[in-house]
Amino acid sequence: MERLAGNEDPILAMAGNVGSQIKLRVGNSWIVATVRTLALDDRTARHLLADIDFLGEGDQERLTGRIFNFRRGVTRFPLPGTEVLPVSTADMQEIYASHDRARIEIGTVYPTEKTRAALHVDALLGKHFALLGSTGTGKSTATALILHRICDLSPQGHIVMVDPHGEYGAAFANNGEVYDAGNLELPYWLMNFEEHCEVFVTSHGPERAQDCDILAKCLLAARSRNRLAEGLGRLTVDSPVPYLLSDLSAILANEMGKLEKSTSTLPYLRLRTRLDEIKADPRYSFMFSGMLVADSMQSFLSKIFRLPAEGRPISIIDTSSMPSEITHVVVSVLARLIFDFAIWSRGEEQKPILLVCEEAHRYIPANTAGEGQSVRRILERIAKEGRKYGVSLGLITQRPSDLAEGVLSQCGTILAMRLNNERDQMFVKGAMPEGSRGFLDAIPALRNRECIVCGEGVSIPVRVGFDDLEPARRPASADPVFTELWRRSGGEGEMIERTINRWRSQGR
Structure with missing residues (x-):
């Protein structure tokens, strides 16, 4: 193609660069494409040879020749010799017009100053999304910006966010509810059998299988003691029916008493010992308290899922103050409740729910060994099947290469901020659709609070500079300014005393 000259229009000034857009006239239509690679023609040294990715097409306005009525996909391809022209700012504004689709504006299209970049909300949530970026690139603020825009658009929505660092509370x-170890009150009996095993079974190998069999039998007996079980046609170990921990302990003791050999009692002793440890540990009281035995399932789901939202559509689940060894189970229970609720509420007026997982690589790791298998399985299932039931998944991570293989490819929209690790860059490149390949080389060079957006949530792949977020709406994720903080002195003794008190009481 001919080398494209620039002028005062910043879009035209970028014309011909890798990642820029060009247009080609075919009949009465414009074909829009992205430049993927560039090379100098060795024969003439005057022309550039480019590989391009076709993005979509629009009609040609008669008077100005500009693009209008742009749509994704190409029906007719240009012939060799077709003239190549740069896409102007006016063209870009038409390409990114909403066309009556529900959308949220998140920033400006690079390198323009006025062309607004927007996400199509229904497409963004309907097919999941992922926000990726290295530490310090503005990932948390970008997440808060997107969620605030969604909440502002839909104040009666239903969003559940897992916050492992206590940043988003x-x-x-002003527009959400925050739940942590102090007020979550997650009833233990809402766990299914697999989650019970992760909490109560501490053995490995053949002994683990034996302990799980015993727990299944005793758990079913404990659930069957509740009067709610009488009205159920079929009761299983997974049925969310309340039971008393004391009943489970007593049933284990009774079953152990029926055995003749002392060696056969070891599995029962292991389970009872673990059960007693959980009951006695105050760190687990948010889940295993004796006050959580009532049938509070309806009120708990209403609270966490924001049903009704009452203008506060998002629940922030702060897991930072919870014991690390049980965090996976808490996230597993919440994710499974969302998915099961969506399945069993079919036939009712659908209430779609968005589940956002910060530090998603913790819960869906590429490594299949180790703890947290229940949360991995349910999140993988939501990624594969959730959209059929109105469950949307938002994954936020700084290490996409540590995510389970295939999960990222289930995300219809990918927002990629700067990634410093080459392995992460290659992983994201493999997950991005063909039409966005021209942008990929820019990922290591993105500035803070910039990202590449591609997929269902945007008309065409785009480089975006995020809007500034009001200070009151920003997460508590700012880096400490060492030189400034180290200049301050005084009150260290009182500060240490307060810290130790919170440390010992395991509270905020």
């Missing part, structure tokens, strides 16, 4: 103080 302050950001959503």
Whole structure:
């Protein structure tokens, strides 16, 4: 193609660069494409040879020749010798017009100053999304910006966010509810059998299988003691029917008493010992308290799923103050409740729910060994099947290469911020659709609070500079300014005393 000259229009000034857009006239239509690679023609040294990715097409306006009525996909391809022209700012504004689709504006299209970049909300949530970026690139603020825009658009929505660092509570103080170890009150009996095993079974190998069999039998007996079980046609170990921990302990003791050999009692002793440890540990009281034995399932789901939302559509689940060894189970229970609720509420008026997982590589790791298998399985299932039932998944991570293989490819929209690790860059490149390949070389060079967006949530792949977020709506994720903080002195003794008190009481 001819080398494209620039002028005052910043889009035209970028014309011909890798990642820029070009247009080609075919009949009365414009074909829009992205430049993927560039090379100098060795024969003439005057022309550039480019590989391009076709993005979509639009009609040609008669008077100005500009693009209008743009749509994704190409029906007719240009012939060799077709003239190549740069896409102007006016063209870009038409390409990114909403065309009556529900959308949220998140920033400006690079390198323009006025062309607004927007996400199509229904497409973004209907087919899942992932926000990726290295530490310090503005990932948390970008996440808060997107969720705030969604909440502003749909104040009666239903969003559940897992916050492992306690960053987002302050950001959503005015339009959400924050739940942590102090007020979550997650009933233990809502766990299914697999989650019970992760909490109560500590053995490995053949002994683990034996302990799980015993727990299944005793758990079913404990659930059957509840009067709610009488009205159920079929009761299983997975049925969310309340039971008493004391009943489970007593049943284990009774079953152990029926055995003749002392060696056969070891599995029962292991389970009873673990059960007693959980009951006695105050760190687990948010889940295993004796006050959580009532049938509170309806009120708990209403609270966590924001049904009704009452203008506060997002629940922030702060897991930072919970014991690390049980965090996976808490996330597993919440994710499974969302998915099961969606399945069993079919036939009712659908209430779609968005589940956002910060630090998603913790819960869906590429390594299949180790703890947290229940949360991995349910999140993988939501990624594969959730959209059929109105469950949307938002994955936020700084290490996409540590995610389970295939999960990222289930995300219809990918927002990629700067990634410093080459392995992460290659992983994201493999997950991005063909039409966005021209942008990929820019990922290591993106500035803070910039990203490449591609997939279902945008008209065409785009480089976006995020809007500034109001200070009151920002997450508590700012890096400490060492030189400034180290200049301050005084009050260290009182600060240490307060810290130790919170440390010992395991509270905020």
